[in-house]
Structures are given as C-alpha cells and as structure tokens.
Amino acid sequence: MFSENFQNNNNGWLEKSNPDVYMRVANGTYTISNESSSWCASWNYFNCSKQNNFRIVTRLKCCYTSLTSGFGIIWGVRDIDNFVSFQISSDLRSYQFSECKNGKWNYRNRSRLRFRALPYAPLVIELSVRENGRFVSADIKDYRYHFMDPPPFDLNGGIGFICPGHTRIEVYSLFLPDCEPKLNHSNKKAGHVSYFEDEKFFPKEYIKSDGKVTTDYFEWRQDYDEGGYLQDEDYFIYGFDHDD
Numbered sequence: 001m002f003s004e005n006f007q008n009n010n011n012g013w014l015e016k017s018n019p020d021v022y023m024r025v026a027n028g029t030y031t032i033s034n035e036s037s038s039w040c041a042s043w044n045y046f047n048c049s050k051q052n053n054f055r056i057v058t059r060l061k062c063c064y065t066s067l068t069s070g071f072g073i074i075w076g077v078r079d080i081d082n083f084v085s086f087q088i089s090s091d092l093r094s095y096q097f098s099e100c101k102n103g104k105w106n107y108r109n110r111s112r113l114r115f116r117a118l119p120y121a122p123l124v125i126e127l128s129v130r131e132n133g134r135f136v137s138a139d140i141k142d143y144r145y146h147f148m149d150p151p152p153f154d155l156n157g158g159i160g161f162i163c164p165g166h167t168r169i170e171v172y173s174l175f176l177p178d179c180e181p182k183l184n185h186s187n188k189k190a191g192h193v194s195y196f197e198d199e200k201f202f203p204k205e206y207i208k209s210d211g212k213v214t215t216d217y218f219e220w221r222q223d224y225d226e227g228g229y230l231q232d233e234d235y236f237i238y239g240f241d242h243d244d
Contacts, residue, residue: 002046002176006030011181014042032161033168043077043160046179054178056127056159058171065090065167073127074162076153084153085162086127086138088113097136097147108151114143 004011009025016023020036034040048054062071070087077083081103088095096110126139136147159176163169 002174002179002181004174006171006173011044013044028172030161030171031168032163032171034163034165037165039162039164041074041077041080041083041160041162043074043083043158044181045158046176046181048176048179054129054176056129057124057173057175057177058127058161059124059173060161060169060171061123062088062090063168063170065164070096071163071167071169072161073125073159075127075129075157075159077158077160078153083157084136084151086125086136086147087162088123088125088140090164090167092123095138095145097138097145099151101151106151109145109147111145113140113145 006013006025006028009015013025013030014023015025020034021040022031022033022035023042024031032040032042056073056075058073060071065071070089072085072087074083074085082101084097084099086095086097092113094110094112097108098110099106099108123140128137128139129135138145138147159174159179161169161171
C-alpha cells in the first residue's frame with residue numbers, strides 16, 4: 001500500500017522552478033504550474049499487484065487553465081512518449097481516456113461528464129484497472145466512466161499527473177492500495193517532466209443541441225450552456241462538488 005499526502009517530498013517527486021514550469025511539494029500540496037504552450041507530466045515508479053489489478057485514488061484541483069485543456073492521471077508510463085491517461089476538461093464538462101504511443105495521441109474514449117461541478121473545485125478521482133489490465137474505469141462523484149480494451153501497458157510503469165500548457169493544478173493526495181514504491185527509485189527523484197505538441201482537448205467539430213455541427217467551440221459552448229444537454233435531466237444530473 002502507498003499513501004501520499006505531500007507533507008514532504010520523501011518519495012522523490014520532481015521539483016523544479018523556471019519561467020516555464022514550477023513544481024513543488026509543500027504543506028500537503030504538489031503544485032504543478034505550467035506556463036509553457038506544451039504539456040508536461042510528472043510521475044513516480046511503483047510495484048503494483050501481480051494480478052494486474054490496481055486502483056489509483058487521487059484528490060486534485062485545476063486552479064486555472066485555458067478552456068479546452070485536459071488535466072488528470074497518467075499510468076503505465078514507460079517514458080514521456082508512452083503512457084495511458086485519464087483527463088478531464090478544465091471546465092469539468094468532458095473526459096477522455098487516451099493513449100500516448102511513441103509521442104502520438106490515440107483518443108480511445110471521449111464523452112461528456114454526467115454531472116455539473118463548480119469550476120476549480122477539488123475532485124476525487126478513483127481509477128481502477130481490472131481484469132488483467134483489460135478494463136479500466138474512473139469513478140467521480142458516484143458516476144463510473146468505462147474504458148474498455150485499453151492498450152497494453154507496463155503494470156509497473158510510472159503513475160503520476162499530466163498538466164497542459166498555461167495551467168496550474170494542485171494535487172492533495174495519492175492512494176495506491178495495491179502498489180508500493182520501487183525501492184531503487186524512492187530517493188532518486190524519479191519524477192520526470194517533458195514536453196510535446198499541444199493539442200485541443202475537444203475535436204474540431206461539435207454537435208449542437210439541435211443536431212447541427214459547428215466548428216466554433218464557443219458557439220457550441222454557448223448553445224450547450226443555454227439549453228442543450230443541460231436541460232435534459234435524463235442525461236445530465238445537476239450537482240456541485242463540495243470541499244469536505
């Protein structure tokens with residue numbers, strides 16, 4: 001079992017400070033502030049269960065960002081060009097499961113979240129990898145989002161966080177009930193950061209509530225807010241995230 005509350009940096013998360021990226025562990029928070037136009041990521045290495053099943057439970061918050069960027073969890077990290085991720089859009093409206101393979105993105109599953117949360121409120125994400133790595137789900141606010149047939153990944157690869165450009169996130173806790181730190185990495189600053197080409201979180205075409213397609217994100221967003229899917233209570237459940 002591994003439990004991290006970020007009161008200190010005994011577990012060797014990457015810390016750095018320059019005009020583009022600031023990373024620091026202090027006072028119960030791992031802050032990742034990325035002022036560049038590219039993504040960055042930080043991770044550590046763990047030994048997970050031999051059954052190829054494990055859970056990642058984290059509490060994190062997006063403090064500020066551009067509208068279309070996604071932040072979240074990465075796992076199975078082999079290097080900066082190869083990992084799997086679960087990301088949430090900065091406006092807390094959409095999510096995506098995706099794979100970065102040899103530096104290229106493959107969006108495996110992308111859809112809208114089934115709740116409406118307050119922007120920049122802390123979220124608890126519980127991500128589970130089950131059935132020998134063939135099934136992944138993420139639980140947020142009593143809803144489960146499925147990712148079927150994920151790509152193969154190294155069970156003992158890195159686990160960490162992804163932060164897009166012009167974004168600051170704060171991570172408050174990380175709990176891995178089925179994993180332990182790798183001893184040969186525990187005191188060697190095993191976190192990493194690198195950059196790759198920035199991309200829009202949403203696809204180029206958006207479906208409006210009247211079924212028409214627009215390539216204008218803000219036109220789609222306005223339609224979405226003013227009437228579209230938010231008024232369909234069979235699809236969206238109203239709710240707000242509270243910081244307990």
